[in-house]
Amino acid sequence: NAGVTQTPKFQVLKTGQSMTLQCAQDMNHNSMYWYRQDPGMGLRLIYYSASEGTTDKGEVPNGYNVSRLNKREFSLRLESAAPSQTSVYFCASSEQGLDIQYFGAGTRLSVL
Amino acid sequence: QKEVEQDPGPLSVPEGAIVSLNCTYSNSAFQYFMWYRQYSRKGPELLMYTYSSGNKEDGRFTAQVDKSSKYISLFIRDSQPSDSATYLCAMSAGGYQKVTFGTGTKLQVIP
Numbered sequence: 001n002a003g004v005t006q007t008p009k010f011q012v013l014k015t016g017q018s019m020t021l022q023c024a025q026d027m028n029h030n031s032m033y034w035y036r037q038d039p040g041m042g043l044r045l046i047y048y049s050a051s052e053g054t055t056d057k058g059e060v061p062n063g064y065n066v067s068r069l070n071k072r073e074f075s076l077r078l079e080s081a082a083p084s085q086t087s088v089y090f091c092a093s094s095e096q097g098l099d100i101q102y103f104g105a106g107t108r109l110s111v112l
Numbered sequence: 113q114k115e116v117e118q119d120p121g122p123l124s125v126p127e128g129a130i131v132s133l134n135c136t137y138s139n140s141a142f143q144y145f146m147w148y149r150q151y152s153r154k155g156p157e158l159l160m161y162t163y164s165s166g167n168k169e170d171g172r173f174t175a176q177v178d179k180s181s182k183y184i185s186l187f188i189r190d191s192q193p194s195d196s197a198t199y200l201c202a203m204s205a206g207g208y209q210k211v212t213f214g215t216g217t218k219l220q221v222i223p
Contacts, residue, residue, distance in 0.1 A: 004155075040120065042215035043156070043200070050208060058210070090155055099144045099204040099211050103155035 002026055006091050006104035013081045013111045021076040021107050023091030030096035032074035033058075034066060036087040037106075043090065049074055051096055081111045115139050118201055118214030127223050131188040135201035135214045138182065142203040142212075145177050147186045150198045150216065159199070160186065191221045 045058030148156035
């Protein structure tokens with residue numbers, strides 16, 4: 001049982017480049033989330049999708065877009081990367097209405 | 113003031129020690145409380161989940177919630193080197209409210 005799978009694991013971008021972080025879950029969860037984790041800041045919610053077909057902004061959405069492709073997949077796009085977006089990005093999923101979230105292994109992104 | 117405060121550590125203890133990790137919070141609406149463990153370069157994994165006040169025990173781990181003091185704790189008995197990780201507290205008001213995470217406490221258990 002893979003749980004939550006994120007790709008890629010590592011990425012280095014130049015300022016202004018774009019990229020999409022992929023996330024897929026095989027637990028039949030309705031809700032999916034994207035977080036970034038920075039030293040001293042904890043996990044901060046970027047966007048979430050309460051159910052297939054819906055997305056909402058979290059705490060730090062600026063500079064990001066998301067797509068809930070289907071029930072399994074939730075992608076995060078950086079249209080024009082900035083050094084401030086250097087971070088570790090985590091995707092998570094949960095059953096709708098419950099608070100227990102299951103996390104992927106993360107994507108380490110560096111923007112030069 | 114942050115909604116959830118957690119001492120970042122690092123906390124170093126000898127193997128076999130009892131470890132106490134703590135978080136304080138300001139939002140009285142929080143009623144679901146979680147502890148996640150995060151190994152280096154890995155994603156957080158759920159360790160304990162409790163509702164409202166009281167204690168919950170799972171093996172060497174005990175979670176305590178004191179809603180009157182807005183204070184939660186995680187105790188680890190007979191700590192092992194494999195417990196070395198960052199521990200994140202998390203809490204929510206429930207329903208469709210977002211989960212708020214602490215910044216994490218880094219724990220090192222020395223053999």
